[in-house]
Amino acid sequence: MFKVLTAVKVLATAAIASLVALSAQAADSISDFSLVDHNGKFFQLSRHTDKKAIVLFAHDDTRDVRRMVGELNEVMAQFDGQKVAFYMIDSSADASRAALVKIATKNEITLPILMDDSQIVAAELGISQLGDVVVIDPATKTVVYRGALNNRYAEGSKARNASEHYVVDALTAVLAGNEVAAAEVVGNGDAIEFTLPAAASISYSNDIVPILEQRCVSCHQEGGIAPFAMSNHQMIQGWSPMIREVLYTKRMPPGQVDSLYVNDFHDVYHITVEESQKLVQWIDAGAKNEDGTDALAKLRPVLAKWNHGEPDIIIQVPAQQIPATGVQDYRNLQIPLNLEKDVWVKAVEFVPGDSTVLHHIIAFAYGADGMNEFDLLNQGIGLGAYAPGNSINTYPDESGFPLKVGGGLMLQMHYTTTGKETTDASEIGLYLWDEPPARQVLGGSAAELEIDVPPFSTKEMVATKKFRKDSYLTMIGPHMHFRGYDANFKLVYPDGRTEEILNVPNYQFNWQKTYDFKEPLFIPAGTEMVFTGTFDNTEMNPFNPDPSSTISWGEQTWQEMFFGFFRYVEADSNI
Numbered sequence: 001m002f003k004v005l006t007a008v009k010v011l012a013t014a015a016i017a018s019l020v021a022l023s024a025q026a027a028d029s030i031s032d033f034s035l036v037d038h039n040g041k042f043f044q045l046s047r048h049t050d051k052k053a054i055v056l057f058a059h060d061d062t063r064d065v066r067r068m069v070g071e072l073n074e075v076m077a078q079f080d081g082q083k084v085a086f087y088m089i090d091s092s093a094d095a096s097r098a099a100l101v102k103i104a105t106k107n108e109i110t111l112p113i114l115m116d117d118s119q120i121v122a123a124e125l126g127i128s129q130l131g132d133v134v135v136i137d138p139a140t141k142t143v144v145y146r147g148a149l150n151n152r153y154a155e156g157s158k159a160r161n162a163s164e165h166y167v168v169d170a171l172t173a174v175l176a177g178n179e180v181a182a183a184e185v186v187g188n189g190d191a192i193e194f195t196l197p198a199a200a201s202i203s204y205s206n207d208i209v210p211i212l213e214q215r216c217v218s219c220h221q222e223g224g225i226a227p228f229a230m231s232n233h234q235m236i237q238g239w240s241p242m243i244r245e246v247l248y249t250k251r252m253p254p255g256q257v258d259s260l261y262v263n264d265f266h267d268v269y270h271i272t273v274e275e276s277q278k279l280v281q282w283i284d285a286g287a288k289n290e291d292g293t294d295a296l297a298k299l300r301p302v303l304a305k306w307n308h309g310e311p312d313i314i315i316q317v318p319a320q321q322i323p324a325t326g327v328q329d330y331r332n333l334q335i336p337l338n339l340e341k342d343v344w345v346k347a348v349e350f351v352p353g354d355s356t357v358l359h360h361i362i363a364f365a366y367g368a369d370g371m372n373e374f375d376l377l378n379q380g381i382g383l384g385a386y387a388p389g390n391s392i393n394t395y396p397d398e399s400g401f402p403l404k405v406g407g408g409l410m411l412q413m414h415y416t417t418t419g420k421e422t423t424d425a426s427e428i429g430l431y432l433w434d435e436p437p438a439r440q441v442l443g444g445s446a447a448e449l450e451i452d453v454p455p456f457s458t459k460e461m462v463a464t465k466k467f468r469k470d471s472y473l474t475m476i477g478p479h480m481h482f483r484g485y486d487a488n489f490k491l492v493y494p495d496g497r498t499e500e501i502l503n504v505p506n507y508q509f510n511w512q513k514t515y516d517f518k519e520p521l522f523i524p525a526g527t528e529m530v531f532t533g534t535f536d537n538t539e540m541n542p543f544n545p546d547p548s549s550t551i552s553w554g555e556q557t558w559q560e561m562f563f564g565f566f567r568y569v570e571a572d573s574n575i
C-alpha cells in the first residue's frame, strides 16, 4: 500500500497562515453518500434534508482526537434541539466495526461513527486531517465549512484556549440563513493516510472490467434484469456518473448487507473496498480506456435460463393477465403436480415471465388432503420464494422438502402494475433428490402482526421465535414493505449469550433477498431468534408513498409487514 495524497482532493496543503476564507471554493458541491456506522446503522446524506446542517468530525483513536472530543461535545450542547446533526467519520482504512465499538465505549463516544473504510467520502468532502470538521448543508449538498473546530486546532496555532470558534460561527450562520464567513481553516491534526489507488495505476482491461464482470454483469447484460447492459466501454463511460453515484450511496450492487456477514451466505451481492476505490478513482479520471482493445465487449456473457442446469420438473405457471393500472390483490394459484410417487426437492428456481410486474411468488406445498392453513404457516416461505435478485432457493446437504402424491403447489403471486397491460407466464424449476435425504427442511418466521406506525415517524420493531429442538438454521430473510429501513437478526442462546447473525443496514423493499447460510448454523434447543427492524414512515424515506398515513399490517405494499423468515432442519433426523 502506498500513500497518494495528491490523488485526492487535498485542499489543505498550502502552508499558508491559518485563516483562509475561500468564498469561491467554499460551497463545494458534493455527491450524495451513504455510510454504515459502528453500530451497523445506515446513514444517507439525502435522507437528512430535514436538517439545516450535518456536522462530521474526522475521528481516529489518537490522543489529539480524544482531547478534541470534549470541545466537540460543548458545541453539540450549544446546538441541542436545533436542526443540526452531529456524526463522527472514521476514514482510517483499517477500522473494523468491532474495534470501533470498543473505542466508542472506552472513550465514551455517543455519536455514531460513520465508517468510511474506502476513504472515498473523506476524499469527496476534502477531509485530509484528523480532527477536521466538515459542515454540510444537506439540502444543497454543499460543504459550507471545512477545517479546524476552533483556533486551538488551527495550523500553526499556539493558542491554549480557543478564542475563535469556527464551527460554532459556521453553524450559527447556516441556521440564520447567512453565508459562512470563514469557509475553511486549515487544521493541525495528523494527516490521514490515504490508500486510494492513483488513477494512473488503474487499467480498464485489467482492473475495471474484472470488477464489472464479477459484481455487476450478471444483471447488467442484454436480457438481464437491470435497465442497461454493461456491454462495452462506451456504455460504462456514458453511465459512469450514475455508477459513481450508486457506489457512493451503496445502492449497487443491490441489497448490500453489513460487510461483516458477506462471507457467511451464498450469493450475497457486494463489492469490496478496493474495488469501489478503483472504480471511483477511474471514473474521476475520465473513465478512459487506453488499452487499445475493449475487454468488456469481448466478454459476451451467456444468460442461463436455469442456474442449476435443467430442472427435474418444470412447472409452467398459468399465464396471468396483468392490467395496466390498479392495485392487484394477491393471487393464490393451486397447481396440482400429478406426481406418481412422493419426491424430495433439493432446490427450487423461478424464472419470471415479466419481471417488470412480477413482485413475488411464494411456493408452498400441499398434500393429498389439500390445503391446510396451519400447515402453510409452518412452512415460512414454503419451498422457496421469488423476488427480484432472488430466483434460486437451495437447501443444505442431506435435506429436502417433501412433495406428496396427490398434492401440489400453492403459489402466492403478487403483481404490481406499470401502466402497460401485460401477461406474465413464469416458470418454476424443481430439482429433486434421487434418494430421500436425511432431513426435512422446515420453515417459520419471527413475526409481528400488530403494526401501528404514526404519520411522520419512525418505529423500531422486534419479533421473536423460540426453537424447541436442537436445529440447524439454513436461511434467514427479512420482509417489510416500503417503510422498511433496516433489518437485523440475532440469536439469544439458552446460556444468555447474544450473537448477531445478519445485519442489513439499508433494507431495500425492491430487493427481497433471502440469505442461505454457507454452513448451516447450529441452534441449541431453547434459543430465541430476535428479528429487529425499523420502519421509516417519515418524508425522508424516498420510497414512502404517504408519510401522512398511519401504517398498519396489510398485504399491499403501502401497508406493512414485519417478518423475519427462516428455514431450518432439526438436528435429529426427522424422516
Ligand code: HEC
Pocket: 212, 215, 216, 217, 218, 219, 220, 225, 226, 227, 239, 242, 243, 246, 252, 253, 254, 269, 271, 389, 510
Ligand atoms: C442483482 C442484479 C444487479 C447487480 C448485481 C447490479 N445491478 Fe445495477 N441495477 C439492477 C437493477 C434491477 C437496476 C434498476 C432498478 C434499481 O435501480 O434498483 C439497476 C440500476 C443500476 C444503475 C442505474 C441507477 C438509476 O437510478 O438509473 C446503475 C448505475 C447500476 N445499476 C450500476 C451497477 C453497478 C456498478 C453494479 C456492480 C458494482 C451493479 N449495478 C450491479 C440490477 C443489478
